[in-house]
Amino acid sequence: AQKVTQAQTEISVVEKEDVTLDCVYETRDTTYYLFWYKQPPSGELVFLIRRNSFDEQNEISGRYSWNFQKSTSSFNFTITASQVVDSAVYFCALSDGGSQGNLIFGKGTKLSVKP
Amino acid sequence: DAGVTQSPTHLIKTRGQQVTLRCSPKSGHDTVSWYQQALGQGPQFIFQYYEEEERQRGNFPDRFSGHQFPNYSSELNVNALLLGDSALYLCASSWVGTGGTEAFFGQGTRLTVV
Numbered sequence: 445a446q447k448v449t450q451a452q453t454e455i456s457v458v459e460k461e462d463v464t465l466d467c468v469y470e471t472r473d474t475t476y477y478l479f480w481y482k483q484p485p486s487g488e489l490v491f492l493i494r495r496n497s498f499d500e501q502n503e504i505s506g507r508y509s510w511n512f513q514k515s516t517s518s519f520n521f522t523i524t525a526s527q528v529v530d531s532a533v534y535f536c537a538l539s540d541g542g543s544q545g546n547l548i549f550g551k552g553t554k555l556s557v558k559p
Numbered sequence: 560d561a562g563v564t565q566s567p568t569h570l571i572k573t574r575g576q577q578v579t580l581r582c583s584p585k586s587g588h589d590t591v592s593w594y595q596q597a598l599g600q601g602p603q604f605i606f607q608y609y610e611e612e613e614r615q616r617g618n619f620p621d622r623f624s625g626h627q628f629p630n631y632s633s634e635l636n637v638n639a640l641l642l643g644d645s646a647l648y649l650c651a652s653s654w655v656g657t658g659g660t661e662a663f664f665g666q667g668t669r670l671t672v673v
Contacts, residue, residue: 448601481664487647489602489664535601546592546615547651547662549601 446471448538450550457526458558465521465553467536473497478512478519479537479547489535495519526557561586563652563665571671572640580635580668584652590614591633592662593625596647608633609655637670645672 447470457463469478480492493503495512503510507524523530533554537547564583572578584591590609594602604617608627627633631652637644647669651662 486666487649487669488666489649489651491661491663494661537601546604546607546617547594547602549603551599551601 446473446538446540446548448536448548448550450536450553452553453551454554454556456556456558459528460525461557462522462524463526463555463557465523465534465536465555467519467521467550469517469519469536469538471538471540473540475540477539479539480510480519480521481535481537481549483533483535483552485532492521492534523555526555528557528559531555531557563588563650563663565648565650565665565668567668568666569669569671571673574640574642574672576640577636577638578640578670580637580648580650580670582633582635582650582652582665584631584633584650585663588652588654588663589631590653590655591627591631592651592653593633593635594649594651595619596649596667598646602649605635640672642672645670 449468476497478495481489483489493510500512509522511520533552535549535552537549539547563585566581592607593605595605596602605619606616607614611627622638624636647667649667650665653662
């Protein structure tokens with residue numbers, strides 16, 4: 445069965461600190477996709493990144509970076525120099541190559557960035 | 560270009576009633592998925608519609624049903640509402656050509672059952 449675990453329920457940091465959100469996944473599929481979404485208080489899930497199982501290259505986008513390690517089934521997300529606007533709930537999700545979009549979400553990590 | 564739009568944004572219903580939620584997909588998208596997000600939890604997949612047919616279904620009872628129209632918009636119907644159906648209902652749209660790997664979400668409908 446597929447499963448996504450986000451062990452950190454809540455994280456609180458002070459502005460400008462770096463923070464890493466952990467994500468561990470389980471799947472028996474060889475082809476799968478991993479995602480990170482941001483959910484601000486408004487409720488809408490904002491897409492941040494998609495990574496397929498064949499691409500283990502780390503990615504950096506501005507202050508955001510992602511570390512994908514198949515050996516440990518992890519897909520961690522780091523925010524550098526956090527800002528108050530980064531405060532939100534962040535979800536990691538998994539989709540297998542044949543599910544046509546059925547996303548399995550973790551329970552989310554609530555990030556609070558204080559000024 | 561409008562993104563995924565859902566209506567209504569908030570809804571209060573009484574236990575035992577029926578409710579219909581609506582979703583208009585992003586322009587160019589032909590596939591609509593519905594998710595239920597209980598408070599403090601991650602979204603859970605309800606079902607997906609493509610070509611006006613239910614293509615996949617999660618672990619939800621038959622009280623949850625849906626429909627997709629020729630213009631790709633979709634409805635989620637829930638019958639015999641229970642208190643436990645109170646949640647944020649999210650709609651996601653995608654294009655079949657991406658295999659559902661690029662899903663865009665609406666702002667959700669917050670349903671409260673009293």
